Amino acid sequence: MALNWDDLRVFLAVARGGSLSSAARILKVTQPTAGRRLRALEESLGARLFDRLPEGFVPTVAGSKLMPLAEQMERSAEAVVRRQASLADRVTGTVRISTNETMAQFLTARLVELRKRLPDLEIEVAVSHTPANLSRREADLVIRECLPESPGLIVRKLCTVAFAVYGARELVERCPAARSEARYRDCDWVGFDEEHNYFTEQKWLLKRLDGRQLDVRVNDAMLLTDMVRGGAGLGVLPCLVGDFDAGLTRVTTPLPDLQTVQHLIVHRDLQRVPSVRAVIEELVALCERSAAAFASEPFVDTVLRTA
Numbered sequence: 001m002a003l004n005w006d007d008l009r010v011f012l013a014v015a016r017g018g019s020l021s022s023a024a025r026i027l028k029v030t031q032p033t034a035g036r037r038l039r040a041l042e043e044s045l046g047a048r049l050f051d052r053l054p055e056g057f058v059p060t061v062a063g064s065k066l067m068p069l070a071e072q073m074e075r076s077a078e079a080v081v082r083r084q085a086s087l088a089d090r091v092t093g094t095v096r097i098s099t100n101e102t103m104a105q106f107l108t109a110r111l112v113e114l115r116k117r118l119p120d121l122e123i124e125v126a127v128s129h130t131p132a133n134l135s136r137r138e139a140d141l142v143i144r145e146c147l148p149e150s151p152g153l154i155v156r157k158l159c160t161v162a163f164a165v166y167g168a169r170e171l172v173e174r175c176p177a178a179r180s181e182a183r184y185r186d187c188d189w190v191g192f193d194e195e196h197n198y199f200t201e202q203k204w205l206l207k208r209l210d211g212r213q214l215d216v217r218v219n220d221a222m223l224l225t226d227m228v229r230g231g232a233g234l235g236v237l238p239c240l241v242g243d244f245d246a247g248l249t250r251v252t253t254p255l256p257d258l259q260t261v262q263h264l265i266v267h268r269d270l271q272r273v274p275s276v277r278a279v280i281e282e283l284v285a286l287c288e289r290s291a292a293a294f295a296s297e298p299f300v301d302t303v304l305r306t307a
Contacts, residue, residue: 007041018056094122098132098139101221134267162254166242168231188215188233239296
């Protein structure tokens with residue numbers, strides 16, 4: 001008896017979501033299609049897999065026995081998908097990178113240079129505050145400050161990012177306290193909302209404000225930079241961003257007790273895929289060439305100076 005993997009995918013989605021409608025949303029199919037595939041699976045197995053109760057679909061004894069076997073097949077299917085590109089001889093295809101706003105800005109300013117080196121590759125850059133699931137191929141590469149806990153992932157230190165306090169030129173001229181330690185008491189501040197208090201730079205700032213509320217709160221690093229540039233208040237920004245923004249004035253040296261390490265993360269099944277391997281090598285070389293910019297040290301970086 002041959003089983004259809006798509007039918008098993010519907011079974012897993014129904015078991016996890018508790019309904020055909022949730023399974024349809026997860027799999028991006030219509031609800032009738034999900035129902036048809038589930039019935040086909042039950043007919044193939046000769047067993048009822050769910051009790052249809054008012055509160056939702058509840059696995060029967062047969063469904064509970066099938067669950068771990070279907071999950072094992074799911075993991076195997078995901079491994080096949082991860083490894084299929086390694087069979088290719090040419091560096092082609094799409095490589096998807098998930099990262100934060102700062103690293104996304106850094107990469108997009110250099111995509112032209114990267115594409116010249118890898119002309120047959122398509123590159124996607126997605127900004128997210130939550131790590132993409134590499135096991136499920138939500139991305140091929142992740143650049144993150146935090147280290148992953150999931151097994152099967154390869155981690156490499158990419159760069160160390162320095163931070164400093166910046167303000168709009170007019171605001172700094174109008175508020176002399178911005179250039180002294182009185183800034184934490186006498187100046188307005190822009191930072192992240194409470195949902196992002198776990199950010200390293202946010203925790204650093206809140207500690208120095210000592211109970212003072214931020215005057216403006218945002219949920220996006222690029223928006224924070226825009227607000228600081230617009231004069232809404234001082235802000236803690238990566239030097240890679242602030243040092244090269246003509247509308248900003250840096251009022252501190254790079255903060256010695258505030259640095260973040262960005263890591264490049266890849267699933268071990270993907271690290272030898274030619275396209276992924278090529279992008280990894282380019283990213284590592286790119287960050288090595290720009291190490292002084294990340295640390296806010298004297299450097300020569302044509303791309304940054306002309307961006």
